Amino acid sequence: MPRDLPIGNGALLINFDGTYQVRDLYWPHVGLENHSKGQVFHFGVWVDGHLRWLDDPGWSRRMGYAHETLVTQVELTHPDLQLDLVCHDAVDFHENLYLRRIDVSNPTERERQVRLFFHHDLNISSHEVGDTAYYEPERRAVYHYKGPRWFLINGATPGKRPEDAPDSVAGWHVGLQQWACGHIGVNSLAGTWKDAEDGLLSGNPIAQGSVDSTVALHLTLPAQTTQTAYYWLAVGTDFEEVTRINRSVRHRGPWHFMNRTASYWHLWLDTHRPDFADLPPDASRLYLLSLLILRTQIDNDGAILAANDSDIATAVRDTYSYMWPRDGALVAYALDLAGYLDITRPFYRFCRDVISKEGYLLHKYNPDKTLASSWHPWARDGRKDLPIQEDETALVLWALWKHFEKWKDIEYVKPLYRSLIIRAGDFMAAYRDQKTGVPLPSYDLWEERRGVLAFTSAAVWAGLTAAARFARAFGETEAADRYGKAAAEIKAGVERVLYRPEHDRFVRMANKKSDGSWEFDETLDSSLFGLWYFGMFPSDDLRIVKTMQAIQDHLWIKTGVGGVARYHNDYYHQQSQDLTNVPGNPWFLCTLWLAQWTIATAKTKDGLKPAVALLEWCVKHGLPSGVLAEQVHPYTHAPLSVSPLTWSHATFVAAVQEYLAKWRSLPQ
Template sequence: MPRDIPIGNGTLLVTFDELYRIRDIYFPFVGKENHSEGHPFRFGVWADGQFSWISDGGWERTLRYQPETLVTDVNLRNEALALEIIAHDAVDHQENVLLRRIEVRNLAASARTVRLFFHHDFYISETEVGDTAYFDPDTLSIIHYKGQRYFLISTDGVEGVESFATGRKAFRGAEGTWRDAEDGLLSQSAITEGSVDSTIGRTLELPPHGSTTMHYWIAAGTSYREVARLNELVRTRTPQGMLERTRNYWRAWVNKNEISFGDLPDEIVDLFKRSLLIARTQIDNGGAIIAANDSDVVTRATDHYSYMWPRDGAFVAQALDLAGYSNLTRSFFDFCGRILTDKGYFLQKYGPDGSLASSWHAWWDPHTRQRLAPIQEDETALVLWALWQHYDEFRDIEFIKALYEKLIVRAADFLERFRDPVTKLPLPSWNLWEDRRGIHTFTCATVYGGLRAAARFAALFGEAERAARYAQAAMEVREAMRARLYLPSEGRFARALMPTTDGGWETDSTVDASLFGVFYFGPFAPDSAEVKATMRAVEERLWVKTEVGGLARYEGDGYMRVAEGVPGNPWFICTLWLADYKIATARTREELEATLWLLHWVVKRALPSGVLAEQVHPLTGDPLSVSPLTWSHSTFVATVITYLRRLELMESCATCGRPLFQYDRRARKRAPS
């Protein structure tokens, strides 16, 4: 299930699924540890002798956010129970507390007693072994704990937690205390250890056609003292007061740069702001930009996306810099400086704490008995490229100085060195889609961009020899791309050169959306003949010719394939790359505005909450794979800013009379930091 409404503060992340069940609770890192392991926390209602979980049939659900905030706006309606529930959830922007305001509306003409039940299925530190759940009389709350992880649950009732049950789950047939709630009463069992869960209840009196409101919260900490302090803080400041301050904070945060959107349609502006906010939920305060936090993927892959891929992170950082959020990207680049290997490259992916994550990139070829570089070289190159974009935007030279030797020089030296001495192309590595190893056009384009960035940094610090060396290497990569990866017969670039069993190379001419890199990272002009032909092939052969539309990754893409007769499932990032190209080559305002339909396509395929998945079903438009994908949201942000800057450049050229001959990334208004 997609995660329709994630909320967080960079330390505590809580996700809800489409049935409005809490599914993931990450603390103290975004992406690590998941203290629910994807198991649902149920929310139930008892009224007039009937019980229903809000995930049951009979409920109409609308899951959105309040505008320009990370406060949810949830509507639940059940005609059979004659009840409507309005819920607002938020993680406090500063303290590690999940806050929930729940208003229950009586649709009947008579007064009624309603009981709400909140179930908690913790797998603390990602295992059910050795947990404890108990009622704490000092805080009038239920506490789940193990080791240095504590979770305190309470409400704003006079008695704190009014009724409760702790018990065993997933052990010798025990389903859990949520079953205890279904008769409208709880057992009051005060403590259980091992594989445990808990449920609390709250009674509300509803007047005829009236409503009653309550608040509920979960505080997360590393000790009893910490969660007890947070509990007292919520009671002192009131949960409603903390919700209000969090709502105000996010509205200020998303509008802090006062971007002028001109005539851009409201729905695009709204998704732009929503994308910034959702991307923020996926970024750890320590600097790791996490790809996606949706634990359901574990069921099909026995792994997840809650890792920091330097490639994804670099793209997200570039988008955040374009939008003016340099504080977040500085933390990301600092993180990269800490995890770069001694050899000058990044490995496939990392945990949010900087630890090396799982990988399928081999270090050894058992057939040739040779060492392999277990890398996607584009990840190293893209961090350098994005770091120059950051510096070019904000000119924070003292920040760059601290990274120059330990990150920039070491990574650039690797990019320069990791090349074939004859062809001058990069040596084989894994591609950005992580499904094949060879010499990829996208990788070569990023290496060009990374080396050009390093040359500019070296020149900035007065190191002429280094600057010349990096610039020469970049030029050699570009010319080698033209000589080895260009297909004269088709007038476009190939996807890759793939190694053969006899030690040679075979050209892979598959059309791949990542070929946009030949202009995006600078090796070739967007209006050059070879780029035009390449992008024409991308659009013609990868556009999904169904009512859904969108651009697939590459011809014959089998990843999560759900339909025949299409090149693959449409991806948000690929569709937006096509928009980037059309924006880059627009020569008039009319041509530029003609690209907006691609942004509208993204808006139409978002969930009602604004969440963007990784890809969508080519026949139904339903989300596929993880949701939200941080990269999808950041690409939308970057494309919107690129559109606005292209428009600004056009208007500037019209005013001064200068012709618009090329895509000028430097002619832009500098955003505040």
């Protein structure tokens, strides 16, 4: 199930599924550790003897974000309950604090008692062994803990009571009305949320092992009135830290934190809000929302995570919660275009810290800078073989040069020069076929095949060109000349090896056989766009034009959904064998690559209109919340694979920035 609503602050990330239930809770890094492990945190409403959990099919849900901020706005109704709910969720921009405001409206002519139930299936540090959950009566809160991972759960309802602390916010009772701590997944126990279904919790004060908890807040609603309740969850390393956060919420009021968080994200967007020219309003809105969603997927220590939808782990026993240097570089490039250099700088420092002494970046990394899981082997035919996607090393340098070109932040770049730029430049200049000049074989950006790749070759050319420009700027002309010569040889090799005149276009991959001849993979692949996007060839080079036209003609999905596939007969989450009409599932980023080429080649403002249509395609096929998945179903446009995909949102941001720059440069 996709993650329709992510909210976060760069350390704490909360993901909601399509039923508006928490499914992922990451801390202290975005993408590491997932303390829910994808399990459902049930949310339910009890009234008049009936309880309905939010996964009940009777709920009508409208899920999205409040205007231009990382605060949710969720509208809920259920015919059995005769109640209307409006919920707002936020992760405080500074504290590790998740809050929810629930406005409950009673449209009937009678007074009613409403109970809101919140369930927590915490798997602290991503496993359930050795957890403790307990009720603490002084603060009327529930704590979960294991080692240096603590969680405090509390809430507030209208009407101060004698037992409230003197410094509690005026007019509100802070504390839980019901609670239960128990076991889950042990001896067939379903968990404490089942205990709530009669509207009453057991009050069990502690449980240890594989545990969960359920708590309740009570509201009294006179006829035709609305009442508000607040719920919050504080996260920290010990009892004192989470208790301090709780004390601050109790003293200031939970609305203080929600309001300041909404204001922070408004300000964050306003600092770099572009003039949207003639861009349609829905595309402008998705641009701003994409920036906010991107921020939720980026760790404060620099890791740009590919995605944090843990459902993928059910199928493959692994996730997308890693920093792929390629994805990170392209996301950082988009954010630099948008003006957010403070977000991108930690990413380049991250890459400096993890690059090998030989000068290459490996497959992917965890947010704490340790090496992540990989399926690329270190041996081939019994001999050492580098398990790399070389474009990942190259694109970091390409993006860093674009960053420096825009910001001219020499004091920032200086510590990266020797340890990252020169180290990677030396590696790329040497890691080439000596006869043709092209890069030696590595794995492709889709992580499926190994060879001399068009996309990778273009990226390495761009990385070496960036290294040459940096070296020249730092006065090291010998290194600059060496990198420039290597880049020129790569381009010549690509023209000689990967351009196939019999097809009137470039091909995606070649491999040298034992007799020195080349074997070609002529599969049409949307990643061929890299040949012009990274600057190796002009976008209007006839060979590029023919290649991009072939992508447009043959990889466009010929159903009512549309969009561009990765490549012909793409097997990943494949939904159809009608390859003439459905060569693969439509991907947002591949569709946007076509938009970017259309923008790059437009000669007039009218020539930009097809690009606008492709941007609008993304708006139409995103989730109602605005979240963009990796790909969509070619017949139903339902999201497939992970959602949100950071790369999808970043490519939308980059495409809009390129559109606006081109629009300003063109005559009417």
